[in-house]
Structure formats: structure tokens, C-alpha cells
Amino acid sequence: MKLKQLESLLGDLEQFSNPKVELEQYPTGPHIASRILFTAHNSFGDVNGKVVADFGCGCGTLGAAAALMGAEQVIAVDIDSDSLKIASHNAEDLELDINFLQCDVKNLGWRGHIVDTIVMNPPFGTRQKGADMEFLHMALKISSQAVYSLHKTSTRDHVKRAALRDFGAINAEVLCELRYNIPQMYSFHKKREMDIAVDLWRFVPKVIEDMQ
Ligand SMILES: C[S@@+](CC[C@H](N)C(=O)[O-])C[C@H]1O[C@@H](n2cnc3c(N)ncnc32)[C@H](O)[C@@H]1O
Helix, strand or coil, X not given: CCHHHHHHHHHXXXXXXXXXXXXXXXXXXXXXXXXXXXXXXXXXXXXXXXXXXXXXXXXXHHHHHHHHCCCCEEEEEECCHHHHHHHHHHHHHCCCXXXXXXXXXXHCCCCCCCEXXXXXXXXXXXXXXXXXXXXXHHHHHHEEEEEEEEEEHHHHHHHHHHHHHHCCCCEEEEEEEEEEEEECCCCCCCCCEEEEEEEEEEEECCCCCCCC
């Protein structure tokens, strides 16, 4: 699929109708989502024929993009049932086969590296302190191939140190710096929209073989 076609399909998806600020519900726009999955597929071979999970899937844009780029199986996880309903409608509209799971990412009881690739736009940790790092820690535990994740550029050094030193990643690379557009969604937003600088990361997990 061509990049423009992917972006256009993602642009038609329904977004949060009553976003919950405490869960840091901000949409991952079609421009960013299409580029993440296009890069993961074309530059690294991390999508086509792979088991891909979308952590904190919200309305399911990243998971839908993974399915459209040929993932063998997509598992989309979110703590919020309202978001999962929207994500499920979006998958139906695009006739995509996606497995949805309502769960706190911290409490996933998955053992071993059971998915190949994880794509995620986690909470940045502004409302739930440390949430971004909890998502990354779990993602690096259960993926065997790669983790693609968005983090505020201002946290770059911290993210790199935690991934390599504390969470056992064998590589942590910023693929590009992006402008993340936040529309005026919450009452405390003073401007019509704003941009924040975010890094698109690709992490490579250390795979520990199961000896049993
Ligand atoms: C920035 S949004 C991601 C948006 C999503 N990629 C999309 O396209 O709609 C963060 C998401 O993480 C979810 N979330 C927050 N805390 C969570 C947790 N502990 N476990 C699972 N999901 C969580 C929120 O409900 C929200 O949907």
C-alpha cells in the first residue's frame, strides 16, 4: 500500500468522542500513524507477516495501520472500554481483523516474547507520572523484534538511559523528531491547537530464550 493511501484511510477513522484527560487520551493523527507503520514496514520489515500489538490503542489508528500494512495478527490493548468500542467500529469499517483486549498494560500477564512488534503512542506521563516508562518496560519484555514508540523530545536522554540500562534493550534509536499536533480537546487548553516535539523511537529488545 502507498503512503498516501494509508494516510487517507486512517484519516477517515472516528476519534475520541469524550476523551479522558486522566488517561491522556490524545489521537495519533493519520500523518504520524501512517509514517510510523510505513517506516516499520519498509525500512525494517517489522510489520508484514508479523504479530503486532498496539499498546494504549485508543481509537485504534496504529493497530489499523499495522493490519493495513499486512500484519499477520494485530492485538490492540487499552484500559478504556469506550475507546475500545470506537476502535472496534473503526476496524469493522475497514474490514480489518483485529483482536481487542481491555487491560491495564501494566497488568498484562503475558509470559515471554509473544509478539514480534509493538507500536504505541503511550501516555506521555504528564497526568500519570511514569506511565510512558511503564509502557516501554512492558513492551520490551514481551516483544521479540522491535518496539516503535512516541516520547516527548524533552525526555530523550531519560528514555535512552532507561531503555538500555534498566529495561535491557539492545538498541534504542530516535528515527525522527516530529511535531505532534494536539487539538483543543480539554477545557484547560487555551489555544485552538498546539504542537509538541516528539521523538519516534525504535527499540530492539533483548530476547531471552525460554529454556523449558
Ligand atoms: C495518547 S493515547 C493513544 C492514542 C491512540 N494511539 C489512538 O490512535 O487513538 C494513550 C492511550 O493509552 C490508554 N491508556 C492510558 N493508560 C493506560 C494503561 N495503564 N493501560 C492501557 N491503556 C492505557 C488511554 O486510554 C489512551 O487511549
